[in-house]
Amino acid sequence: MLSQPAAHRPHPGKLLSPKQAMHVYPSDLVALINQRWNEMPSPGESVTGGESAALPGKLALERLISTCYQVSMMREEDRPVTLRLILAPSQLFPSDQGPPKGFLRLLFSTPRPFNEYELRRLSPAVDFERSLIAIEPHPDKGFQIWGILNSGIRWLQEERGGNKKTNQLPDVFGIHVTGPGKLAICRGLKIIATLNGGKLIDSTANAFQSKWMNKLFAEERNNLLQLHEIFRASVLYPVARIQDEFIESLQFQLLKRVISVTRMSRHGGTFIIFPGANPEELAAENPYILLKYRFRHDEAVQRQQNLMVRTIRLATTVLGDIKDPDKIITWKDYVELRHESAVYDLAEALYEHAQFVASLASVDGAVVTSSRGPIGFGGMIVGSLDKLTEVALASDVEGKMLSLANIEGYGSRHRSAYHLCNALHQAMAIVVSQDGNVQLAKWRNGIVTCWNLTSQMFIGDN
Structure with a gap:
């Protein structure tokens, strides 16, 4: 026999309050990201051997996430926009490297403005599995897009399985836009928060x-x-x-x-x-x-x-x-x-x-x-x-x-x-x-x- 309906059974677990189960949006993520970023142990040496990068300020971080959220709701040539974005200076990536063991760093001759329209137009040229859009802050103009990083696909072995050495990203902030209203907030390759349809999915609940x-x-x-x-x-x-x-x-x-x-x-x-x-x-x-x-x-x-x-x-x-x-x-x-x-x-x-x-x-x-x-x-x-x-x-x-x-x-x-x-x-x-x-x-x-x-x-x- 099938068991009795769940609604008629006592439940030993702790039920979350309605407030705890509410939808979460970009502005609500900032405090959580800062908390989890600080709680995470540093993965060790960065690609330059220096210290881990710090997060941008609260307003800048909120603006960055909001822009990525907006572009996630757009379409380019009737296709959902998907992309990976990394906040890192170009100096972290030597000019003489490339996949499969390194990153091919390509600088724009003139930096592009960072906004949802520029990201949407760039997305077809930046294959989600193989490349990233690279940005850095400007003292007067806010974030700017300085170029593209071609990473190759070995990084996906961490998720999909594989037996080749993975080229590790530096210990910096990143965002994956994977679909409408779907963002993954990253520290290097590690995802620290996932937003999906207004719901926060906790990657620690493994x-x-x-x-x-x-x-x-x-x-x-x-x-x-x-x-x-x-x-x-x-x-x-x-x-x-x-x-x-x-x-x-x-x-x-x-x-x-x-x-x-x-x-x-x-x-x-x-x-x-x-x-x-x-x-x-x-x-x-x-x-x-x-x-x-x-x-x-x-x-x-x-x-x-x-x-x-x-x-x-x-x-x-x-x-x-x-x-x-x-x-x-x-x-x-x-x-x-x-x-x-x-x-x-x-x-x-x-x-x-x-x-x-x-x-x-x-x-x-x-x-x-x-x-x-x-x-x-x-x-x-x-x-x-x-x-x-x-x-x-x-x-x-x-x-x-x-x-x-x-x-x-x-x-x-x-x-x-x-x-x-x-x-x-x-x-x-x-x-x-x-x-x-x-x-x-x-x-x-x-x-x-x-x-x-x-x-x-x-x-x-x-």
Whole structure:
């Protein structure tokens, strides 16, 4: 049976007041940006080896954000305006560098005025994924556009996955304009605040770092750890050990690749993830989800798990030390092996698998996966879909700070995922909208709880 409606259940989380759930606009962001900027630890040396740049004053910062907000609502040749902007002096970027390891700095012979109309006209020439518009303050004329930076696309590996060295931006202020009313406020590559449709999405509320998420996939991690210990005992050469952290990072790399490919497709998609290898809920015909295309269970379906096992064995064998038989390697140790051809080929195999899984979402219906790989796709969510009226929107990692939302405000793709999570409590749903927004839904503490996922949540060691 489906559970009783959320509106009729007591809820253990702390509900946010209406004031806390209000819309946020550029002028409201300034105090938050200053607070988070000061709270963030400096990422280390800048490209010049100097100190981190300071934020502009309150009025200047408000004017800068407001201008970017206005241009986000415009269209250029009937296309939404998207761009990346960086506040930095041209001296930070040597004139003899360029992608993929550096930045190609191109100076305008005469600086251009900084306003929404100039940004709109420049946007077609500044591909969002490959270039930035560079500005700096002028003592009399306010901000001015001094040129363009060609960055290449390696910076996207932080979000989408990849095994090449990323060219890091200096520790300065930046803004990403990603769509109407959608701004990401950055410090270098780190996003410190995201504005989406008047709502502030907190990138610190990262469900992937939660205790409940860790527990959800603990069984599969333990299985991989046991397989590795059996392998270590079966060979005569030194093989290092790993811990949960390594497997978590490996799983996360695969997942963020699937999500990023789906976002880039602009088709959207739904992924229903069951934590076990052979979910009981799908052992027979399920009254809540009908899989139009179900895969036959054989070795091919387990390729995802097999690639993970091979990755673990390769890393621990290459880094094994006969003088330290119980050496433990970390994910960072593995990343440093990216120059090894065998590591490169295996990483590419994992990313190709993720690309394949993401492509299944192009067919109408949900992609259903287990911890070992895809079970099928074209999943139609059916059953009594009128028993859920509200979901909880989480503003913290564990889902304890909540605000209730009526599901009628969401599209059919989201509502179907909510109803499924309400019926099958072990299932976790990730819904990618056509506009690139990503939401995670899971039954938690008596209600379907949702986390909005920002790009920042996918940034970490590759």
